[in-house]
Amino acid sequence: MATGTRFISGLVMDENVTLTLGELSRSCGVSAEWVIELVDEGVLQPLGRHPSEWRFQGDALRRAQTALRLVQDLRLNLAGAALALELLDEIEELRCQVRRGEP
Amino acid sequence: MEFKDYYRILGVSRDASQDDIKRAYRKLARKYHPDVSKEADAEQRFKEVGEAYEVLKDPEKRKAYDQFGANWKEGQEFRPPPGWEHGFEFSGGGFTDTADFSDFFEALFGRAARARHRSGFRARGEDQVARVTIDLEDAYRGATRAIGLTVPELSPEGHVVNRPRTLNVKIPAGITEGQRIRLAGQGAPGIGNGPPGDLYLEVVIRPHRLFRLDKRDIYLDLPVTPWEVALGATVTVPTLGGNVELKIPAGSQNDRKLRLKGRGLPGDPPGDQYVILKLVTPPADSEQARAFYERMARELPMNPRRDMGG
Numbered sequence A: 001m002a003t004g005t006r007f008i009s010g011l012v013m014d015e016n017v018t019l020t021l022g023e024l025s026r027s028c029g030v031s032a033e034w035v036i037e038l039v040d041e042g043v044l045q046p047l048g049r050h051p052s053e054w055r056f057q058g059d060a061l062r063r064a065q066t067a068l069r070l071v072q073d074l075r076l077n078l079a080g081a082a083l084a085l086e087l088l089d090e091i092e093e094l095r096c097q098v099r100r101g102e103p
Numbered sequence B: 001m002e003f004k005d006y007y008r009i010l011g012v013s014r015d016a017s018q019d020d021i022k023r024a025y026r027k028l029a030r031k032y033h034p035d036v037s038k039e040a041d042a043e044q045r046f047k048e049v050g051e052a053y054e055v056l057k058d059p060e061k062r063k064a065y066d067q068f069g070a071n072w073k074e075g076q077e078f079r080p081p082p083g084w085e086h087g088f089e090f091s092g093g094g095f096t097d098t099a100d101f102s103d104f105f106e107a108l109f110g111r112a113a114r115a116r117h118r119s120g121f122r123a124r125g126e127d128q129v130a131r132v133t134i135d136l137e138d139a140y141r142g143a144t145r146a147i148g149l150t151v152p153e154l155s156p157e158g159h160v161v162n163r164p165r166t167l168n169v170k171i172p173a174g175i176t177e178g179q180r181i182r183l184a185g186q187g188a189p190g191i192g193n194g195p196p197g198d199l200y201l202e203v204v205i206r207p208h209r210l211f212r213l214d215k216r217d218i219y220l221d222l223p224v225t226p227w228e229v230a231l232g233a234t235v236t237v238p239t240l241g242g243n244v245e246l247k248i249p250a251g252s253q254n255d256r257k258l259r260l261k262g263r264g265l266p267g268d269p270p271g272d273q274y275v276i277l278k279l280v281t282p283p284a285d286s287e288q289a290r291a292f293y294e295r296m297a298r299e300l301p302m303n304p305r306r307d308m309g310g
Helices: A021-028 A032-040 A059-074 A078-100 B006-010 B018-032 B042-056 B059-066 B103-117 B136-141 B226-231 B287-299
Strands: B128-134 B143-154 B160-171 B180-183 B199-205 B211-214 B217-224 B233-239 B242-248 B257-260 B273-279
Touching: A021 A032, A021 A059, A032 A059, A032 A078, A059 A078, A059 B018, A059 B180, A078 B211, A078 B217, B006 B018, B006 B042, B018 B042, B042 B059, B042 B103, B059 B103, B128 B136, B128 B143, B128 B160, B136 B143, B136 B199, B136 B211, B160 B180, B160 B199, B217 B233, B226 B233, B226 B273, B242 B257
Parallel strands: B128 B199, B217 B273
Antiparallel strands: B143 B160, B180 B199, B211 B217, B233 B242, B257 B273
């Protein structure tokens, strides 16, 4: 690559990033009510008691977007999307166990 | 442009019923959904399947498409005959975002998509997700990548054209599998005067010859000899940061896990490297070696199957 190329940096959406309910809703392009439903369904687990105090970790954005796409693309309802996400988590955990070399 | 064989993409015959087409689509949509599938080209396949269904689910579009007959082959150079769409009225795309579809689709059925974009409506551009594949060494040290994207744009004539675009992106050290990097304002352009969406880069890390990755921790299988585990030893172990010396405690067994603190991917806190001892025994392939094993059997008797009642 030629020298002088400008590289842009982004924000890594890890556990050090926290989002409020409003920020998360805007980032996903959905209403706050929809995000609250995701919390009620157990898909997202924010810190804090009241919705106005909720803080979501960076990974919540990926989960919310995945749920949104599953609902839109595969015509799932929220409970179905929540189930799919839980199963995907379980597959990922099993993959990690394989990588760690655990039986 | 290249001809697209929508029947082949959905894996149905040309005389498939609308129900068969729907079932084939739904099954493939679940299989290749980018959030479900781990396949590298899942996103591309999912779009292709969506495009095929967009045409074949609509009896009018299907009829129009069918007049090209079965003689066309996937990938063949294709130009629609002038005035070919005469007599067909397309109702336009439904839920699917046709802006991502191929030039082939746009040439045949693009009018509906254009009508939608002309309505003087203002909206924030869509967020996009792209996958970037890096080596484990890149995740350890950080890297830069040129990301190729296509951006749907409206030409002055009102056609949707896919403009190729390259983004040079810094990938920070310590990024792990599946994490996303948000690049604000680098997503799809807004509609009207709306702001652009964001681009999310999802990181995929290529499997490594030696190391396995779990979040920020690294796992390494280390072959060791019987005398190294029995008597203890100091051995050289590769890590992403270079070789280090590891002390194997005397009396270790196969599968013992030893931790090299902070030798995983950088971060706050950094990951660790786990070394898993894998006992390798020398072959009894000579008279001398056999005699040595026989002596061990006599002088070091043990029954490893005692707990099995053996």
